Amino acid sequence: MLEIRKGEKKDLFAVLDLIKELAEYEKALDQVENTVARMEADGFGEDPVYGFLICKENGKIIGTSIYYYRYSTWKGKRLYLEDLVVTESKRGVGAGKLLFEATLNIGKETNCSGMMWQVLDWNEPAINFYKNYDTRFEDNWINCNIDF
Numbered sequence: 001m002l003e004i005r006k007g008e009k010k011d012l013f014a015v016l017d018l019i020k021e022l023a024e025y026e027k028a029l030d031q032v033e034n035t036v037a038r039m040e041a042d043g044f045g046e047d048p049v050y051g052f053l054i055c056k057e058n059g060k061i062i063g064t065s066i067y068y069y070r071y072s073t074w075k076g077k078r079l080y081l082e083d084l085v086v087t088e089s090k091r092g093v094g095a096g097k098l099l100f101e102a103t104l105n106i107g108k109e110t111n112c113s114g115m116m117w118q119v120l121d122w123n124e125p126a127i128n129f130y131k132n133y134d135t136r137f138e139d140n141w142i143n144c145n146i147d148f
Contacts, residue, residue, distance in 0.1 A: 002095055004102045007052035007064065009044055012036045014061040015052060018085040025088070026120060050082065053102050055095040062090040065099040067106065070116070079107035081117035096129060104133075118143070 007015065016036055023029045042049050055063035063086035070080045081103055086095045107115045119126045127137075 001057070002093070002098055003056045004053055004098050005056070007043075007054050009040055011052075011054050011061060011064075012039050012043075015039070015054065015064045015066070018061070018064050018087060019066075019083065021087060022083060022085045026123075051106070053099055053106075055086070055099050057090065057093070057095070062087050062093075063095040063099050065103045067103055067115075069110075069112070072113070075113045077110075077112050079103070079110070079112045079115040081115055084117070091125075100129075100133070 013036055016034065016039065019034065020029060020032055023032045043051065050066055050068040052067065053065045054061050063084075065084050066082045068080050068082060070078050072078050081100075084096060084099055084103070086099070104115060119130060121127075130137075
């Protein structure tokens with residue numbers, strides 16, 4: 001049986017493992033610099049900058065949805081889905097669907113105008129999953145980053 005709930009501090013070790021699993025799948029494990037200590041400070045400090053849900057099966061964390069709020073000058077308050085991860089051996093059991101829909105509900109419950117996220121153009125399983133939700137895929141924006 002699958003259970004979805006809000007993430008807690010005690011879940012961070014398993015969540016970081018899922019993040020690393022995703023990074024390995026995306027061939028970018030060497031780019032993961034985050035730590036449990038940083039995640040605890042950033043998510044459970046005085047001014048949390050992200051939230052997360054977890055999916056458990058038989059008491060074991062098998063997936064997570066990590067999100068935060070952003071502001072669009074055109075659309076207003078938006079929910080940003082940073083990562084949706086289900087451990088490889090549990091993909092296809094419905095955990096991703098439950099996590100995604102629970103995250104959508106958070107956006108609706110907190111009066112967001114919508115939810116945004118990214119998907120790699122080669123990740124066909126994820127793209128096909130998102131097509132089930134009438135997702136609008138944009139091709140005219142370029143992602144930009146500056147690291148500090």
